[in-house]
Amino acid sequence: MTTVANIALVLVSLAGLLAVGRLAAGPGALDRVVALDALVTLTVVGAVLGTLARSDTTTGYVLVVLSLLGFVGSIASARLIERREDMR
Amino acid sequence: MTDVVLDVVSAVLILAGAGFCLLSGIGLVRFPDTVSRLHAASKAQTLGVLLVVLGAVLQTPAGKAPSLLLIALFSLLTAPVTGHIVARIAYRTDAVERRRVVLDELATRLVDEHSPDDRRRDGGEPDDRRPDDREPPSPR
Numbered sequence: 001m002t003t004v005a006n007i008a009l010v011l012v013s014l015a016g017l018l019a020v021g022r023l024a025a026g027p028g029a030l031d032r033v034v035a036l037d038a039l040v041t042l043t044v045v046g047a048v049l050g051t052l053a054r055s056d057t058t059t060g061y062v063l064v065v066l067s068l069l070g071f072v073g074s075i076a077s078a079r080l081i082e083r084r085e086d087m088r
Numbered sequence: 089m090t091d092v093v094l095d096v097v098s099a100v101l102i103l104a105g106a107g108f109c110l111l112s113g114i115g116l117v118r119f120p121d122t123v124s125r126l127h128a129a130s131k132a133q134t135l136g137v138l139l140v141v142l143g144a145v146l147q148t149p150a151g152k153a154p155s156l157l158l159i160a161l162f163s164l165l166t167a168p169v170t171g172h173i174v175a176r177i178a179y180r181t182d183a184v185e186r187r188r189v190v191l192d193e194l195a196t197r198l199v200d201e202h203s204p205d206d207r208r209r210d211g212g213e214p215d216d217r218r219p220d221d222r223e224p225p226s227p228r
Contacts, residue, residue, distance in 0.1 A: 001147055004099040008106035008140065015113030015132065022116045022125070030122045030178050037170055038116055038129040044159060045109055045132070045140050049102070052144050060155040067159055071166035078174050085181040 005053035009046060016042045029081050033074050040070030098146035105139030108132060121185040122178045126171055133167040 016039060023035040044067050051059055108131055115128025141160040145153045178184055179194065186192070 001095060001099070004102055008102045011103075011106035011110045015109040018113035018117045019129075028122060028183050030174060030181070030183050031125060034122065034126050034129050034174060035116060037174075038112065038132055041129075041133045041137060041163065042109055042113070044163070045105070045137055048140055048144050048156065048159070049106070052102075052147060060152065061158070064155060064158045064162060067162050067166070071162070071170060074170050075173055078170075078177050082177040082181065085177075 002053050005049045009049045009053065012042055012046045012049060016046065030078065033077050033081070036077075037070060037074040040066065040073075044070075094146055098143040101139045101143030101146070105136045105141075105143065108139065109136040112136065120188065122183040123175055126174055126178070130167055130171050133163055133170075137163045 019035050019039045019042060023032055023039065026032045026035055044063050047059055047063050047066075112128050112130075112132035115131070116125050119125045119128050138160050141156050145156050148156065
């Protein structure tokens with residue numbers, strides 16, 4: 001199971017690198033919001049896989065908080081972008 | 089015996105979920121505009137998380153499973169909300185590439201809904217004219 005979790009961890013890390021690439025390149029602010037949201041999700045998935053690989057379950061509810069924070073953050077920044085566009 | 093079956097099932101689930109995450113990362117880089125990137129990113133947020141968490145739940149002792157299941161539940165609840173709001177703002181701030189859109193039902197809908205509003209905002213005068221427009225047919 002450890003090897004499976006490590007292989008999956010490599011795949012998720014590659015996806016995270018691609019998301020960071022979009023975060024750096026993304027032409028609009030909304031692209032960056034989408035990339036950041038995906039990055040938070042990938043972080044949560046990676047942490048779950050990490051607990052599985054090392055078979056310690058101390059992270060637990062921290063990941064729940066992290067995913068909820070990612071949700072609130074992307075909603076807030078999207079609304080901020082909307083308001084900024086309205087000002088123009 | 090059941091341990092082996094459980095291991096195989098959770099390995100398949102975890103690898104499939106990680107594969108979905110990688111696919112959504114590739115889509116995030118390759119797709120042309122914000123809305124299609126949103127479509128790619130939401131694959132990781134729903135299927136990727138769900139499959140990996142299910143695979144991990146099969147491997148963890150029963151006492152530790154609730155936090156993992158909460159992660160899956162919250163990501164299932166929040167991904168559609170984020171997607172909806174970001175897509176709506178992308179449409180309104182013209183982040184959608186119009187020439188790639190095959191069918192835009194919202195545009196005609198918005199025109200239909202906005203035209204009466206615009207008439208009312210002009211001081212209500214066109215609203216007074218409307219019954220006049222309707223009157224000529226009735227005497228005939």
